[in-house]
Each structure stands twice: as structure tokens, then as C-alpha cells.
Amino acid sequence: MFFQIDTTNGVPVYEQVVRQVVFAVANGALRHGEMVPSVRQLARHLAINPNTVARAYRQLQDLSVLETVRGTGLQIAAGSKPICKSQRTKLLRERFGQIIDEDQQSQLDDDEILKLFQNELSKKRKKKA
Amino acid sequence: MFFQIDTTNGVPVYEQVVRQVVFAVANGALRHGEMVPSVRQLARHLAINPNTVARAYRQLQDLSVLETVRGTGLQIAAGSKPICKSQRTKLLRERFGQIIDEDQQSQLDDDEILKLFQNELSKKRKKKA
Amino acid sequence: MFFQIDTTNGVPVYEQVVRQVVFAVANGALRHGEMVPSVRQLARHLAINPNTVARAYRQLQDLSVLETVRGTGLQIAAGSKPICKSQRTKLLRERFGQIIDEDQQSQLDDDEILKLFQNELSKKRKKKA
Amino acid sequence: MFFQIDTTNGVPVYEQVVRQVVFAVANGALRHGEMVPSVRQLARHLAINPNTVARAYRQLQDLSVLETVRGTGLQIAAGSKPICKSQRTKLLRERFGQIIDEDQQSQLDDDEILKLFQNELSKKRKKKA
DNA sequence: GTGGTCTAGACCACC
């Protein structure tokens, strides 16, 4: 597993885990029947508390993305791919929508918003490269 | 005052107030010497807690955007315009940066991110119109 | 609040809380806009851990039965009554269905099942009276 | 053997095995002296873990429902029929009692409980037919 | 070994 957790950005850790699992399933990186790492394993690996992982996994079960195999662990549920795809767009829209609302609330011009976003994006791209 | 507060979007109310004052000054919509409404007035008008307004005003004083006029109230401080401009870009960058980090963390392609953002922006534009 | 928790019957405590809130809303005993007791209050009152109450309340938020009023507490959400009604029938069906399946799995006759159920019910009624 | 195991309904698998043996003996479907399948056989047949079968058999031995036949396997014990009958009523009462408690805890009227139960039962009957 | 529940206590932001 190749999850990245950033404990400093204010986004709840358990949400980051949920998000990344959802996106991985939507991408096809995780498929039906595959087991996810055990609560304890992932917790150790990410250096976070097992309860935090458990909370993320619980939420993924509520979304029907994971299902328990009793006494064995958790696996990607059947039919989870479309769920994750719609969930992904929902998450993205929420974030983007919020930021756009905020900017419009502040009387910013749409073109200006877009320009600033592109700026920031290309800056990040360079950093990454 | 023409502030819009959305108490349901998760963004702290006092932050929305700070932000909108900062942006208004940066835009030139508010200028040095203008008085801002009293804590109680604004609170009543926005239907929020006076403590929340007080907190926003305190923060704006810390930023040297507002200054007290003894026995009268608070006014836009001299020299606040450049402060607000730089503050504005800082705020925008923070938000954009955060969202971009999140998406990259989720293995999203940069072009895809931009496309989704443009989509959402044009959708909002239509709604507004 | 008049919740009753039985920590010995194997049913998770947080589920009992969820269930009772859902049923109370479905009954009309709790209505839109009413505040539920604070996490700490209810925890103290039921002699359970605040986290357990918080978990129940979180789940009720996911069901759109409760909504947060920031810095103030949690209230019964608008439109929660129909949700609770359907949720109530769902919960009842799940339980009843499970027990009936089990009995039929064990080759029990339907009439016999019903008779036993009535027996048990009238026994409990006497106890209660 | 004509056992049906449902690994998804939350009821422990070993309990389902125990229950069904007990009920079969109580019915007279299994009689003193009959051999039960070996742990491995039954496990393979039901597609469950051998440990689970072993655990069920162990429990049935504790109840004096099964007894070992040296070097051969397990058989239905002498005198097991009355044991199973009383065990059966105990199990049924436990289940019914629990569900009734829960409903009463949720302020449900006894008549309503019964009506809902009958509803569910007749629904299942149709499905079966 | 696995997940699930619960307790205890800390820290944070918000109002």
C-alpha cells in the first residue's frame, strides 16, 4: 500500500484514508476481492493510531466500499467501483465548489479565479518534478 | 455592508468576515477612514453571535486593517490596502494549494484536476447568471 | 431525556442510542429544531464514555437525523422524520427477518414460530406490569 | 447433511451449526447412534473453516449431544433428545426475548410489535412458497 | 491473527 498521510494540513487523517481508498478503487488500482491491509498493519505503516484506521475502514463499510470477511479481514466489496466513481466526483465537487463559492463571495472575477488556480497548479507541478 | 455569511459550509464564520473585509479593502470597495459597523450592529445584521464579530474585528486589528477611533468605533486603517492585497493572495494560495495537494495525494493527473475545476467554475457561473 | 441503556444484552451501546433517537423522532417525541443533550451530558447521564455517545451522534448525522449548530450543539435536522420512519421499519425488519430466517433454517414451522413469539411477548408484558 | 449456512447474516457460523444440529435432534431428524460427518467433510461441504466446525462439535459434546466413538468419529449421544428440546426452547426464548426487550426499550407498543412480526413472517412465507 | 467495542484522557476550533 502506498498511501500518503499528511498530518499537518488540517484534513482529518481518517478522511485522507477514506479518500485515497475511494480514489484507488475508482482508478481500478484496487479491485473487488482484494484485501486491504489489516487495521493494525496500516496503522503501524502510517504511524497513526489503529482506531483512526478503524474509523476510516468503518466509514468505507458504510459506503459499501469495503466488506468484512469474518475473522480474516476486510476486502474491496463487489460493486464498489461505480460507488467510488460517483463518490470521487462528489468529493471533488464539494471541494471545488466550496472554494469557488468563497471566492465569489469575496467579489472575485471568475477569470481571475481560474488564473490564480492555474498559477498555483503549475507551481506545484514544478515542485513535484 | 454587503457581506454574505454561510453558516453551513464549514468555514468558520469569523474567517468569512475577516476574509470579506480584507477582500473589500483590497478591491478598493472599502477605503481608509471609513467606519465599519459596530460589533452589535453587524452581529444583528448577519444573525450571528457578537463574539464571532468581535473575534473577526480583533483579528483585523492584529493585521492592521482596522484601527480604533477612541470612543467612536473602528475604521479602516491607513496603509491597509497593500496589506490586504498581499493577505488576499496569501489566502487564495493557501486554499488552492491545499486542494491541489489533496488531489495529487489521490493520484489525480494535473490536467484532470484543471479540467474538473473549470467544469465546476463554469457550472457556478451559469447558476449565478 | 429518558433513554434506557442495557450494557449487558450484547447490543452495542452506540447502536442503542442511535435506535432510540431514531424511534423517538419517528414517534414525534423529538421534533425538528429541538436540541439533543450534549455529548458530555448524555454520557454522564447514561454512565458511559463520551466517545460512545459521540459515535452514536456521528452516525445520526450521517443519517441526516441530527445536524450540528456550530459551537452550540446538535439538533434534530429538518426532514428527519420521514427518514426516521423508514429507518425504523428497516431496523425492525432486519431484526425480525433475521430471527425468522434462523428459525426457518432450523426447520421450524411458521405457526410454531408465531406461537412462541406470542408466548414470550405476553410473558414480558406481565413482567412489565 | 442438509445444513444451510449464511456467512453474511452476522450470526456466528459455529453457532449456526450448533443450532441446526440441536434442532435436528429435537425434531427427531437425527437419532441416537447416527454418525455426524467428520470435521473436514462438513467443513468442505459447507465451505467454512474446519476450526469452526471443530468448535461447534466441541460445544455439542459439552452439551452431551455428541459423543466420541473411539477411532471412528462422533455420533449423536444417547439421551440427547430431551437435552436438545430444552436447549431449543432456551435458544428461542433468548432470541425472542432480546428482540422484544429492544423494541420495548424503544417505546414500541406490544400490539404493534406483534403486528410487525406477523407481517414479516407472512412475507417470508410467501417468498419461500 | 482478524475486526469491533468501549474506556480514558488529551487537544483543538468554534461560539
Added chain:
DNA sequence: GTGGTCTAGACCACG
């Protein structure tokens, strides 16, 4: 005061 998040550690049932 409020809810929300996280840590730490315990106990249980299941396979």
C-alpha cells in the same frame, strides 16, 4: 460551554 479528532490501551468474538 460545544462538537471533532486523535491517541492509548483494554477486552471480546471469530476463524
